[in-house]
Amino acid sequence: MSEQSDLIRIRREKLAKLRELGINPYPYSFQRTHFSTEIISDFETLSTSEKTVKIAGRILTLRLHGKSLFFHLLDDKGKIQVYVKSDLVGPEKYTLFDLFDLGDFIGVTGSVFKTKTGEITVKATDFVLLSKSLHPLPEKWHGLQDKELRYRQRYVDLFSTPGIKEIFLKRAKIIKAIRDYLDNHDFVEVETPILQPLYGGASARPFVTHHNALDIDLYLRIADELYLKRLIVGGFEKVYEFCKDFRNEGMDKNHNPEFTMLELYVAYWDYQEVMNLLEEMMNWVAHNALGSNQITYNEHRIDLTPPWGRVSLLDSIQEKIGVNLLHKKTDEIWEIATNLDLRANLIKNRGKLIEAIFEEKVQPSLIAPTFVTDYPVEMSPLAKKHRSNLYLTERFELFIGAAEVANAFSELNDPLDQRQRFEEQMKLRSAGDQEAQVLDEDYLRALEYGMPPVGGLGIGIDRLVMVLCDQRSIRDVILFPQMKPETDGL
Numbered sequence: 107m108s109e110q111s112d113l114i115r116i117r118r119e120k121l122a123k124l125r126e127l128g129i130n131p132y133p134y135s136f137q138r139t140h141f142s143t144e145i146i147s148d149f150e151t152l153s154t155s156e157k158t159v160k161i162a163g164r165i166l167t168l169r170l171h172g173k174s175l176f177f178h179l180l181d182d183k184g185k186i187q188v189y190v191k192s193d194l195v196g197p198e199k200y201t202l203f204d205l206f207d208l209g210d211f212i213g214v215t216g217s218v219f220k221t222k223t224g225e226i227t228v229k230a231t232d233f234v235l236l237s238k239s240l241h242p243l244p245e246k247w248h249g250l251q252d253k254e255l256r257y258r259q260r261y262v263d264l265f266s267t268p269g270i271k272e273i274f275l276k277r278a279k280i281i282k283a284i285r286d287y288l289d290n291h292d293f294v295e296v297e298t299p300i301l302q303p304l305y306g307g308a309s310a311r312p313f314v315t316h317h318n319a320l321d322i323d324l325y326l327r328i329a330d331e332l333y334l335k336r337l338i339v340g341g342f343e344k345v346y347e348f349c350k351d352f353r354n355e356g357m358d359k360n361h362n363p364e365f366t367m368l369e370l371y372v373a374y375w376d377y378q379e380v381m382n383l384l385e386e387m388m389n390w391v392a393h394n395a396l397g398s399n400q401i402t403y404n405e406h407r408i409d410l411t412p413p414w415g416r417v418s419l420l421d422s423i424q425e426k427i428g429v430n431l432l433h434k435k436t437d438e439i440w441e442i443a444t445n446l447d448l449r450a451n452l453i454k455n456r457g458k459l460i461e462a463i464f465e466e467k468v469q470p471s472l473i474a475p476t477f478v479t480d481y482p483v484e485m486s487p488l489a490k491k492h493r494s495n496l497y498l499t500e501r502f503e504l505f506i507g508a509a510e511v512a513n514a515f516s517e518l519n520d521p522l523d524q525r526q527r528f529e530e531q532m533k534l535r536s537a538g539d540q541e542a543q544v545l546d547e548d549y550l551r552a553l554e555y556g557m558p559p560v561g562g563l564g565i566g567i568d569r570l571v572m573v574l575c576d577q578r579s580i581r582d583v584i585l586f587p588q589m590k591p592e593t594d595g596l
Contacts (some may be wrong), residue, residue: 120205121238131238136213138162142186145218152218162213187227188214194231209239240302277571277583279395287387293344298333307331310353324417326352332549336373338560339552346370358578363588364569375561376516377500381477403507403573406473407439414475424469430556431460455539457484472505487527488545489515491514506573517560521553
């Protein structure tokens with residue numbers, strides 16, 4: 107029997123003993139009066155008034171001293187020390203600690219005092235077991251050291267690895283701050299379908315499922331863009347949605363097949379106005395969610411104060427490689443990419459070749475917040491052609507700390523132009539590009555009813571949280587990232 111299995115067996119034996127003693131190891135509730143942080147912040151009042159407090163949480167550490175003991179209790183707000191003395195709780199009850207383990211949940215009733223070492227502590231007059239833990243905690247309370255195990259067992263990671271829970275609390279604050287900003291600027295939050303009869307709004311491979319009653323295949327959405335723009339056609343003028351998107355693609359530090367996006371659309375705006383909104387909103391969000399617009403990401407100190415830098419995509423590439431790609435044909439760009447010895451798996455697709463060159467030669471240098479603008483038409487099938495250059499589109503992507511965070515357009519609202527773009531995408535699909543977009547007749551019909559000028563924006567929430575919380579992997583900001591099936595060794 108392994109050491110782990112032996113420890114679990116011992117805990118199960120303790121569980122059985124508790125039941126033999128008539129103790130329910132999994133009671134229904136406990137009426138807590140204070141959190142750990144409240145006791146610490148209100149110590150002077152609580153200690154002088156000798157007010158009774160009731161706290162609850164998980165046992166982190168346990169130190170026995172004969173007829174007395176100390177343990178630290180972890181609750182939702184922090185941790186606090188508890189002192190238990192045999193004379194105060196009764197000798198018979200005191201012996202129950204022989205059946206308790208690290209990780210058990212316990213409720214404690216008592217008063218507040220400060221030890222000789224100055225630590226604020228709850229002196230127990232009573233206690234009750236709230237949940238018996240049958241698995242031992244990570245050794246020496248250093249947290250899970252195996253990163254893959256941390257992602258699989260996030261429920262252990264959250265309470266055992268220092269700082270992990272705080273990342274997800276910050277994530278919640280960031281999302282709330284974005285929502286508050288948009289609500290305060292008259293945006294309407296909406297919901298659009300996750301199961302779609304036709305996927306669209308991005309260049310990606312979908313997940314396919316089957317609806318038995320209708321006997322049709324449906325797709326998990328890869329983006330909510332086309333549905334949100336249908337709402338603009340219907341008369342909404344400022345809409346947004348926090349949505350789960352799903353893309354059947356590889357997994358790495360920047361990609362998870364299930365991820366969170368914010369998309370918003372504003373009638374009568376163009377991409378320049380969306381830029382202004384985004385830099386103002388992100389500055390506001392950083393102040394309200396993090397307390398500062400000065401962040402550190404990947405060892406870079408980054409200032410989010412507007413205005414942010416702006417550079418066109420092709421100009422940024424020309425600055426790095428000395429070649430203007432605007433009128434270069436696919437074969438010419440293929441040769442340039444090959445000579446640059448790109449690591450990407452290239453295909454002879456003009457837009458993807460330009461994208462590969464940019465990602466390799468330009469993106470790593472975009473540390474300060476930078477809007478990269480004016481993408482070639484082949485790269486932007488849903489964006490309006492640029493008003494001063496029909497080979498380009500009115501599109502930008504935002505980069506912070508060399509990470510792509512957002513994507514935005516002056517949205518294409520010409521139904522004839524949109525149909526032609528879709529048809530070009532279908533040609534790419536026929537040529538083998540499985541991520542090319544599909545032709546959506548219902549969306550084209552919506553455009554034929556008329557859609558006003560629209561500025562649209564998509565923000566990758568997971569990547570934004572990575573940047574704002576200085577995390578290197580998307581798995582570190584998603585509570586339950588996708589993982590390969592467990593093996594027998596786990």
